[in-house]
Amino acid sequence: MQVNPSRRGFLAGLGTAAVGITFSGLAGCKKHPAQMVNFYNWDTYVGKNTLSGFEKASGIGVNMSLYSNNDELFAKLRGGNPGYDVVVPANDFVQRMAKANMLMPLDHAKIPNMKNILPRFQDAPFDPGRKYAMPYTWLVLGIGYRKSKIQGVPDSWKWVLDSPQYKGRIAVLSDAADLCRLTEIYLGADMNTFDKATLAKVQDLLIRQKGNIATFHDDNGQDLLLSGDCDIVIEYNGDIAQVMREDKDLAFVVPKEGSILQSDQLCIPAGAPNPDAAHAFINYLLSAEAGADISRTIRYPTPNAAALAQMDAEYRDNPAIFPPEAALAKCQYANYLGEDAYRAFQDVITRVRAA
Structure with a gap:
């Protein structure tokens, strides 16, 4: 084939x-x-x-x-x-x-x-x-994963943002705004409200998690999965759908907390x-x-x-390309929050990666 x-x-x-x-x-x-x-x-x-x-x-x-x-x-x-x-x-x-x-x-x-x-x-x-x-x-951001290496379906951002379970096998996005927004969603905050106190919590959480993260990737999470370099990644649905054709051990899920539509x-x-x-x-x-x-x-x-x-x-009919409507209902578009917000996102991730 x-x-x-x-x-x-x-x-x-x-x-x-x-x-x-x-x-x-x-x-x-x-x-x-x-x-x-x-x-x-x-x-x-x-x-x-x-x-x-x-x-x-x-x-x-x-x-x-x-x-x-x-x-x-x-x-x-x-x-x-x-x-x-x-x-x-x-x-x-x-x-x-x-x-x-x-x-x-x-x-x-x-x-x-x-x-x-x-x-x-x-x-x-x-x-x-x-x-x-x-x-x-x-497109929608979610979790791509290797089924044989992950216990069950990783249907929460917890497994990439707040857990040592897959230490050294996790890849997260390097995009500052998206990574901050996803962490805000996991924390139950409104990603479309620029709030410095919430961003401080985002920073603290990601610094704690950093030791468990293998890499901050530049939108090549699917390649890391396919090569076996990582077992669980934050990535776009289309990217994971591409490699699912090549490796049937790969899958995609939109976490239960919701995500970012783009x-x-x-x-x-x-x-x-x-x-x-x-x-x-x-x-x-x-x-x-x-x-x-x-x-x-x-x-x-x-x-x-x-x-x-x-x-x-x-x-x-591919659920990776077109996730279930129940999952998409918890997702929303990110709004432009002003230049101060973009600078704040960048500052948070700069501090996380330097920690």
Whole structure:
């Protein structure tokens, strides 16, 4: 049986692994296209045929550059757009970037495939009226684990944040905001309220747990599981779903305390040099064919109803990709809480890692 590539394996298979490399269509096209879209995206976050398919359909090429986290994206654009046409920030960074006047309002008339978006994603609390952003994927943080090494189902954040049981076999996210928020959820606090006293408790708990943690990973928890370097990790559902195809001993669960919902968004940054081509590219990504190709490759849940209709039951009925509604009901989007909160999150995790 052929194994589909994981998000990282896709680009690795093309012989490219470094963040920041630029790709031009990936199609081996016969002639250089007359117009280009400069696409700034997460590593291995497109379908096998996404870029070449758009070029074939439109005659417009795509230069794709890679970033590793939202902070890197924000920093790159904060001083002015260096030439990007489409970017893919997470939902709270859409709020953050909009407040900083870093995003261009979308022209919905140029995005007719917006009709393909599932009703629940047609509007968004972080972007009312879809003024700045179209949904690309949605995702939820949870616990990935190796069933043969873990006793039962680790259905609480306790097993990664507040227990020595799997000492030296635990990996947690290095993302400061998400790690702080998840710890707040475990402590029963409101992750969407910036409270310094709560963050002090978060810091104390994580410092106590640090000796049990093998690594603070940069969104490669699934690789640590697959290689056997760790047995239990904090990771996104799509990442764990990728490696579950390769190793049946791996599983994913959303903890009973709840978690963070996220949705990565397609946006046009202010100052984009090719806004018409950017709209055309976003519209293409929202097509049934492109959406299905993306979902087959990266294994994240799609907000695209037309794409979902093309997917097989193994994808649609996979509880790692689409966790039970009862679990999702306890999850919520993270709000942008202001620059002071982001600095506080960073300070907490800096102190934890230095302890």
